[in-house]
Amino acid sequence: MDVACTRSYFNIVMEKLLTKRKLVVRIGIALILLVVVMLACSLMGTEKVSLKSVIASVADGQVNPDYEIFVRVRLPRIILAVIVGAALACSGVVFQGLLRNPLADPYILGISSGAGLGVIIAMLLGLAMPILGLSPVTVFAFAGAIGTVTLVWFIGRLTGRRHVAGLLLAGVVVNAFFSALIMFLTSVGRSDQVFATIFWLMGNMREESMLVLWTSGGVVTAGIVGLFFLAPKLNAISFGERDAKTMGVKTGQVQLAAFSIAALITAVAVSLSGLIGFVGLIIPHAVRLVFGPDHRQLIPLSAIYAGTFMVAADTLARIIVAPAQLPVGVVTALIGGPFFLFLLVKYSRKVGW
Numbered sequence: 001m002d003v004a005c006t007r008s009y010f011n012i013v014m015e016k017l018l019t020k021r022k023l024v025v026r027i028g029i030a031l032i033l034l035v036v037v038m039l040a041c042s043l044m045g046t047e048k049v050s051l052k053s054v055i056a057s058v059a060d061g062q063v064n065p066d067y068e069i070f071v072r073v074r075l076p077r078i079i080l081a082v083i084v085g086a087a088l089a090c091s092g093v094v095f096q097g098l099l100r101n102p103l104a105d106p107y108i109l110g111i112s113s114g115a116g117l118g119v120i121i122a123m124l125l126g127l128a129m130p131i132l133g134l135s136p137v138t139v140f141a142f143a144g145a146i147g148t149v150t151l152v153w154f155i156g157r158l159t160g161r162r163h164v165a166g167l168l169l170a171g172v173v174v175n176a177f178f179s180a181l182i183m184f185l186t187s188v189g190r191s192d193q194v195f196a197t198i199f200w201l202m203g204n205m206r207e208e209s210m211l212v213l214w215t216s217g218g219v220v221t222a223g224i225v226g227l228f229f230l231a232p233k234l235n236a237i238s239f240g241e242r243d244a245k246t247m248g249v250k251t252g253q254v255q256l257a258a259f260s261i262a263a264l265i266t267a268v269a270v271s272l273s274g275l276i277g278f279v280g281l282i283i284p285h286a287v288r289l290v291f292g293p294d295h296r297q298l299i300p301l302s303a304i305y306a307g308t309f310m311v312a313a314d315t316l317a318r319i320i321v322a323p324a325q326l327p328v329g330v331v332t333a334l335i336g337g338p339f340f341l342f343l344l345v346k347y348s349r350k351v352g353w
Contacts, residue, residue, distance in 0.1 A: 116141075
């Protein structure tokens with residue numbers, strides 16, 4: 001069977017398994033659920049907010065406390081949670097597919113430690129002046145994440161140009177090295193700096209400006225759209241690189257493009273919210289279990305359901321010990337830890353570890 005026939009057969013089979021109508025319906029239902037959860041969570045907190053009062057405030061032009069809390073505090077935080085959740089989940093989808101490892105998530109490649117190292121440096125230097133309108137902590141975290149991605153990719157290519165497992169091993173080594181640097185810098189820092197750093201490293205949602213939300217949301221959305229257009233080729237690669245090549249897929253280019261996009265949106269998420277683990281692990285597996293492994297639906301549905309999950313998790317972090325707040329990373333870890341152990345046992349038995 002030649003390349004054209006193989007590709008045509010593959011496309012026909014995939015179209016039968018997932019029709020456009022079915023995809024649109026599933027995405028529509030997921031979006032409705034997201035909006036409902038966002039609206040419900042925006043009314044929860046230490047201060048109760050009346051949606052009626054918020055709407056009335058908009059109508060008559062009078063500003064009231066409910067409007068201020070809803071628009072200035074909770075809505076930006078909820079939007080940020082959606083952006084971060086979508087980025088982490090889509091990155092998890094890609095990393096699990098490219099590394100062919102169901103236990104992979106964005107942080108296994110060391111991106112978290114790179115961003116954390118950037119934050120530590122910014123805080124120890126006492127930087128306060130905004131850089132391009134952004135907090136120096138955010139800028140340093142983003143630079144650290146991107147730098148780590150570049151380093152991991154470079155080392156992975158050196159260890160084996162055709163073996164994506166090299167990326168996994170490189171990520172583990174870089175993660176360990178940067179974690180050691182973080183512990184060293186934390187041990188020599190002042191107590192107030194150490195507390196702020198540790199709190200950020202545990203993962204937190206903050207009230208960001210609309211400029212930051214529009215910029216980060218635009219980058220993440222563009223990245224997800226790019227991954228969606230790569231979805232058919234990612235489906236082919238999931239059957240194995242050799243089979244994908246017989247269908248005319250340029251596996252090296254696809255892997256590089258998908259990995260770069262996933263790394264970029266992960267860096268954006270980490271720079272905004274700190275280190276929030278397990279979202280890129282839990283949500284893709286749940287979506288894959290319910291709807292199947294087709295990346296055409298796995299990518300958009302993971303993004304939407306992860307946004308819903310992050311909004312709910314952050315709301316729980318806000319109210320569970322009110323008036324104090326838990327880092328949202330603690331909530332996701334408490335949920336994701338047992339889930340990760342379950343997957344580890346299941347995968348270990350499957351591969352015979």
